Amino acid sequence: MKVGLGTTVLSKGNALGRIDGIGLYTKHLLEHLPPNGVEVTHFEFSKKQLDTNVISLGKFSSQTIISTFTGSSFYSSRQVEKEVKLFHATDHRIPKLANTPVVATIMDPIPLAHPEWVSGKYRGLKNLLFKRMGQWADQIITISEYSADEIEEHFSIPRSQISVIPLGVDEKCFSRVSQETKDAVLSRYNLVPEYFVCIGTLQPRKNITRLLDAFLQLPEELQRRHPLVIIGRNGWNCESLIERLNKLKTSNRVFWLDYVSFEDKYALIQSSLAMVFPSLYEGFGLPLLEAFASDIPVITSNITSLPEVAANAAILIDPYSIDDITQAMLNIATDDALQSEMRTLGQERVKSFSWRNTAKQTASIYRQML
Numbered sequence: 001m002k003v004g005l006g007t008t009v010l011s012k013g014n015a016l017g018r019i020d021g022i023g024l025y026t027k028h029l030l031e032h033l034p035p036n037g038v039e040v041t042h043f044e045f046s047k048k049q050l051d052t053n054v055i056s057l058g059k060f061s062s063q064t065i066i067s068t069f070t071g072s073s074f075y076s077s078r079q080v081e082k083e084v085k086l087f088h089a090t091d092h093r094i095p096k097l098a099n100t101p102v103v104a105t106i107m108d109p110i111p112l113a114h115p116e117w118v119s120g121k122y123r124g125l126k127n128l129l130f131k132r133m134g135q136w137a138d139q140i141i142t143i144s145e146y147s148a149d150e151i152e153e154h155f156s157i158p159r160s161q162i163s164v165i166p167l168g169v170d171e172k173c174f175s176r177v178s179q180e181t182k183d184a185v186l187s188r189y190n191l192v193p194e195y196f197v198c199i200g201t202l203q204p205r206k207n208i209t210r211l212l213d214a215f216l217q218l219p220e221e222l223q224r225r226h227p228l229v230i231i232g233r234n235g236w237n238c239e240s241l242i243e244r245l246n247k248l249k250t251s252n253r254v255f256w257l258d259y260v261s262f263e264d265k266y267a268l269i270q271s272s273l274a275m276v277f278p279s280l281y282e283g284f285g286l287p288l289l290e291a292f293a294s295d296i297p298v299i300t301s302n303i304t305s306l307p308e309v310a311a312n313a314a315i316l317i318d319p320y321s322i323d324d325i326t327q328a329m330l331n332i333a334t335d336d337a338l339q340s341e342m343r344t345l346g347q348e349r350v351k352s353f354s355w356r357n358t359a360k361q362t363a364s365i366y367r368q369m370l
Helices: 008-016 021-032 060-070 077-083 123-136 145-155 179-188 208-215 220-225 239-247 262-270 286-293 306-310 322-334 336-352 355-369
Strands: 002-006 039-044 054-056 086-089 102-105 139-142 162-164 196-199 228-231 254-258 274-277 298-301 315-317
Touching: 002 021, 002 077, 008 021, 021 355, 060 123, 086 355, 102 123, 102 355, 123 145, 139 145, 139 355, 145 162, 179 262, 196 208, 196 262, 208 228, 208 239, 208 322, 220 322, 228 262, 239 254, 262 286, 274 286, 274 322, 286 298, 286 306, 286 336, 298 306, 298 322, 306 315, 315 322, 322 336
Parallel strands: 002 039, 002 086, 039 054, 086 102, 102 139, 139 162, 196 228, 196 274, 228 254, 274 298, 298 315
Antiparallel strands: none
16 A cells, blocks of 8 residues: 655654654654555655655645645646555645545644634735645544544534544653663753653743743742753743743743753653643643653643543643642642552553554555545
8 A cells, every 4th residue: 555645844853853743743654654554655845855765746835825726736746646546644734636635634723723822924824725725635634532623613624524543652651761861861951850840832822821820839848849840942922931931040940941852851751740731722732641651640731632632640720720730739749649649540541542553543544545
């Protein structure tokens, strides 16, 4: 079964030395689809073919605009048709192809559902293109039932055309990092163990400002014993938050680490007291699985997809309530029995998710379409 995968975002992530959610998803599909009888060809929307293992399909933006306003297929359609029987757009670069069926993974419809949470530059045009691209696909894959309902509403795509396939968790998360490695990583970032950790790009929907307010309401002695460590690169509309984080640098209570490598991230998660993930909107929430696999208690939001992913394995809070977040952090920091219970529930919950299952279910969608 010959299938083409869009790898544009993954390639950019590799070039920058940092792979985020969509790139990570593509990477694991590339690793796990071949054992399921799928012969994969890499396609990348770029001006030049920089990698002999990747077929360049030209500039994506110009083809998208032409197809949107004329109804014509991408001029790269024939090139795809020569190579594969089906194209899977894993990274929101969804082409309109003439004779090749298209599967598109849409993680969430945030730009359409909450335009206030994305960059305002050309927002109207970008949202028009995003919606039209989604409608070009013959089948949509998304990552939670919540996202499926949201996509149906905001893309006007029939629910029967949307399949839900949850994400997996990197098997490295299950491997215990040696104490020697943990000590070296902690020393490099000037940290001591047993801190609260939050992972997420600094942007409005990640709700870091409320988390910071909630943490600073804790008793000062507890803040010093269990600092707050934020892992995530600078996003957008977070200038005041960054200014505040920089001012707190000298307090030894709040640490912002920006982007860290995968290896460091696993060591940092496993050295923490608990993960706090109070996001206002997630299509899935992969850090929850990383924490469960790392045997770390989780505090997360009771809205969007997060209760679906966490089930009973996390302490659910109202992310708009600073007091609710504070109380959950206080409870987990002062109750050893609660910590133990949440670790056990998390270890059980994470067994339901693997990249092997994600790839197996994805290959099944290909077969149904072909």
